[in-house]
Amino acid sequence: MFANLVFRQLFDASSSTYTYLLGDPRTRHAVIIDTVFEQHLRDRALVGELNLKLIAALDTHCHADHVTGAWMMQQATGCRIGISRRYQPPVEGADLPLDHGDRIVFGSRHLDVRATPGHTDGCVTLVLDDRSIALTGDALLIRGAGRCDFQSGDAHTLYRSIVQQIFSLPDACLLFPGHDYSGRTVSSVAEEKAHNPRIGGDADERDFVGFMENLNLPHPKQIDVALPANLRSGRPADGKLPRPADWGPVRQTYAGLLEIDPEWVAEHLEQVHVLDVRQPQEMQESLGRLAGAQLIPLNELKARLSEIPRDKPVVAVCHAGMRSGQATVILRGAGLERTANLRGGMLLWSQLGLPTQREHAGA
Numbered sequence: 001m002f003a004n005l006v007f008r009q010l011f012d013a014s015s016s017t018y019t020y021l022l023g024d025p026r027t028r029h030a031v032i033i034d035t036v037f038e039q040h041l042r043d044r045a046l047v048g049e050l051n052l053k054l055i056a057a058l059d060t061h062c063h064a065d066h067v068t069g070a071w072m073m074q075q076a077t078g079c080r081i082g083i084s085r086r087y088q089p090p091v092e093g094a095d096l097p098l099d100h101g102d103r104i105v106f107g108s109r110h111l112d113v114r115a116t117p118g119h120t121d122g123c124v125t126l127v128l129d130d131r132s133i134a135l136t137g138d139a140l141l142i143r144g145a146g147r148c149d150f151q152s153g154d155a156h157t158l159y160r161s162i163v164q165q166i167f168s169l170p171d172a173c174l175l176f177p178g179h180d181y182s183g184r185t186v187s188s189v190a191e192e193k194a195h196n197p198r199i200g201g202d203a204d205e206r207d208f209v210g211f212m213e214n215l216n217l218p219h220p221k222q223i224d225v226a227l228p229a230n231l232r233s234g235r236p237a238d239g240k241l242p243r244p245a246d247w248g249p250v251r252q253t254y255a256g257l258l259e260i261d262p263e264w265v266a267e268h269l270e271q272v273h274v275l276d277v278r279q280p281q282e283m284q285e286s287l288g289r290l291a292g293a294q295l296i297p298l299n300e301l302k303a304r305l306s307e308i309p310r311d312k313p314v315v316a317v318c319h320a321g322m323r324s325g326q327a328t329v330i331l332r333g334a335g336l337e338r339t340a341n342l343r344g345g346m347l348l349w350s351q352l353g354l355p356t357q358r359e360h361a362g363a
């Protein structure tokens, strides 16, 4: 089913939020849905690594439990920001206002917008063109439904939204929710119709409303921060981007590692401290080493952290960039925040013809 679709589901553990990336594999046009501010570098790295051109950062609704990464994504990629036009006041910064019946096109694929209010006024469910996938936001959760007790929520409205707009999709349509707190990732229309304890089986509107009005949920812990921020599409109050590394073009990979390009390091060698974490015998091999590099094998790094000078950013290097990636994790854990992995290690360094020092025998 994913032959003609790039599809990724990402998870933010602190808010239990799912983010979705959908793309057209041919044109590489893509949309990202329900981003989380703190996960911006992760999401942006994935968009870059998959070579996707982001058309829009969409939100299924104005969230109360996390801050959207939409504004950050727009700053980074120039994409549009899409959210329901039904919020009053309108969400600041949204230049792709959505409503029922709208179509969001990415390459040869598209999402149809279905208004599914009830959890909030502006909730939408995004349905893939062939109706094989629906992103339900917080309207319908796996074996649950979004709470209706704040943000102008209304359980009667939500009941009708789910029955008319989500349960009317084909039984086989896969449902991907905005959150899950129990490790569930995907359901289907048939599955929720049968097993959803709030609205499945024979539950009617009265049953659903009675259930929803007696949930007694605690106040969302993030709401006081998240709501005002989300009304600005996630733009920080001071309008400034979070500060990137102050010493060089450091990038966070999808794996969460900080890395830096060899060309930059070659040009700025005197500004950084190079830490080579290969084994001593590897120094004799043909790849050589970077001038001035300090040698501490990875397996000795934790015990020898005090030997590393702290006056310069540390660039870790190894043969191919794997062990040095691990070294950066150890270094950051030890408080050396200004650190990055040399992308591609000595292998890429030498392929690029960048200068090395050969180890003299016995040295």
Ligand SMILES: [Fe+2]
Pocket (backbone or CB within 6 Å): 061, 062, 063, 064, 065, 119, 138, 146
């Ligand atoms: Fe929500």
